[in-house]
Amino acid sequence: MQIQIDRTSGQIAMSGEFTFTDHIPFKQMVTEIFAAPGKAVVIDLSRLDFIDSAGLGMLLLARDEAKKTHRELILRGPIGQVKRMFTVTKFNTLFKVEE
Amino acid sequence: MSPVMATVDTAVDERAVPEGLADARILIADDDPLCRRLVAGVLRAQKFTNIEFAEGGLSAMEQVRRFRPDLLLLDMQMPDMSGLDVCRQIRAQPDFADAPILVQTATVDRKKMGELFAAGASDFLSKPINPSELIARVVVHLERWNSLRALRDYRERISREVEAARRMQVELLPDPITLQWAARTADLRIASYNRPSSELGGDLWGMLPISNGAFGIxxxxxxxxGINAALNTFRLHALIHEYKALHHDPGALLSMLNERxxxxxxxxxFATFMYVVVDHRAGVLKSASAGAPPALLVQGxxxxxxxxxxxxxxxxxxxGVRYRTSRRKFPLGSLLLLFSDGLSEFPDADGKRIGDDGLLATLDTCGPALTPQEVIDRLCAAAGMTEGSPLPDDTTIVCIDRRAGHRPNDGLRDRATTQPVASSSCGGR
Structure with missing residues (x-):
């Protein structure tokens, strides 16, 4: 998985495959982005090809961090397998997902 | 003046020998009594107390067996056996394959030094002996040996514990006799496949007998x-059995498990979870799912x-999530296949995943002549899984087969296959 972070706008773009092995960089990124001041955090998933259950679990951690810091978390543009996973697990109702 | 004595006045390193090394067993093998005394004197001055001696190569071999030294100081030139031969023979013993052997030699010949290391020496001490050098090297090698042993002991202990946990986890899976009984009673066949990606896994499946031959899977x-996920499977197993009264009602069971x-x-x-009650008398399936991969169903x-x-x-x-129970027909001739995403998302040699649709297409090629175990084998093959291939994710497959026309004598095949795959096939009729 690759992550691009734009701290000023609170935008994160993820690409590739988001799996168990990405645990540490993702957690670091979450801590960092929510520590910085700002309003909404947007995670752009439109270039993410694959997510496994560990990846979904990490999104839940981000959601929890957002709640704690009273920030809005938006997941943008899931496609393909990622979108299907969101449907099967109803994550599209747990998160604010923008097409 | 002998070269040995020339060193006595050399300044000794004032650094104290680290704690825990003082009682290390040290064997000094030298045919020259003066050398033995000198080396022992230097070591004793640094509080090493556990020192024994050998007067030659043969007695060194004997002392290694008896005294089991943590470190051997070995003279190169002994009349009965060369230091090189002593080294080679000690290294041939598994217990001493990595133990430190410090060779004392007067040689500076590079070729000979090479032979010395090739024979298994850990390090060398040049004669005449310099006390500081002797202590420094002894300490370095003892510390290295201690940490190597500590790591090895730790690894062995952990792997024994993980192995015990793995066996316990295998025991959580349905036992073949109960499975066979359920399959016979319901006049169908059940086959399964379960393989964790490491010793311990986060997948769990089970069979819950209900009444009148109905059962839940x-x-x-x-x-x-790994361990974290595996411990959660034990929690879940305990919870499921706590709610026996809900085993007939998938939606209610899932709602309760979720709350807990x-x-x-x-x-x-979290856990994805699929629960299906198979009622062969009514010819129906009742199921509820918590984000599990979709079940594959062939109806009739x-x-x-x-x-x-x-x-x-x-x-x-x-x-507070309320899970819904769905009902589906499951007449004679039907087949139900449940799987964890370890199967559908297994990356084959080209990194491609078969996906739910690929599994569906493969299942359509599995005629009723195939036993449920053969159906599972074919799906694994289609996903690119071979018996030895490492799995990136825990993988479980359960096949429940009510298809008519299966071979009449293909009753029971024992849970077999090599560990860590737990695979079983049971059937009635």
Whole structure:
């Protein structure tokens, strides 16, 4: 998985495959982005090809961090397998997902 | 003046020998009594207390067996056996394959030094002996040896414990006799495949007998794998058996398990879960799903394989979720296949994943002549899984087969195959 972070706008773009092995960089990124001041955090998933259950679990951690810091978390543009996973697990109702 | 004595006045390193090394067993092998005394004197001055001697190569071999030294100081030139031969013979013993052997030599010949290391020496001390050098090298090698042993002991202990845990986890799976009994009673066949990606896994499946031959099959997959996920499977197993009264009602069982797991699991952990009650008398399936991969279902003899909707919040994410029970027909000739995403998302040699649709297409090629175990084998092959291939994720497959026309004598095949695959096939009729 690759992550691009734009701290000023609170935008994160993820690409590739988001799996168990990405645990540490993702957690670091979450801590960092929510520590910085700002309003909404947007995670752009439109270039993410694959997510496994560990990846979904990490999104839940981000959601929890957002709640704690009273920030809005938006997941943008899931496609393909990622979108299907969101449907099967109803994550599209747990998160604010923008097409 | 002998070269040995020339060194006595050399300044001794004032650094103290680290604690815990003083009682290390040190064997000094030298045919020259003066050398033995000198080396022992230097070591004793640094509080090494556990020192023994050998007067030659043969006696060194004997002392290694008897005294089991932590470190051997070996003279190169002894009349009965060369230091090189002593080194080689000691290294041939598994217990001493890595023990430190410090060779004392007067040689500076590079070729000879090479032979010395090739024979298994850990290091050398040049004669005449310099006390500081002697102590420094002894300490370095003892510390290295101690940490190597500590690591090795730790690894052995952990692997024994993991192995015990793995056996316990295998015991959570349905035992073949209960499975066979359920299959016979319901006049169908059940086959399964379960393989963790490491010793311990986050997948769990089970069979819950209900009444009148009906039974429930559940398949759970916790986030991640390894010990954390494995411990959660034990929690879940205990919870499922706590709610026997709900075993006939998939929606109610899932709702209850979710309430319990929400309180137990840390944020970011959850389980996908599929539960199906198979009622062969009524010819129906009742199921509920918590974000598990879709079940594959072939309804009746002429049915084509299709995916059953399995959407739902995974267990342990949100409080107060009400899971719904779906009913589907399951007449004679039907087949139900449950799997964890380790199967559908297994990356083959080209990194491609078969996906739910690929499994569906493969299932359509599995005629009723195939036993449920053969159906599972074919799906694994189609996904690119071979018996030895390492799995990136825990993988579980359960096949429940009511198809007519299976071989009449293909009753029971014992749970077999090599560990860590737990695979079984049971059937009636």
């Amino acid at each position: 559940f398949l759970a997959d916790f986030t991640g794998h 797991l929400v309180r137990l699991l840390r944020i970011g952990q 003899m002429k049915g084509r394989a299709r995916l059953c909707d399995s959407s739902g919040f995974p267990l342990g994410v949100e409080r």
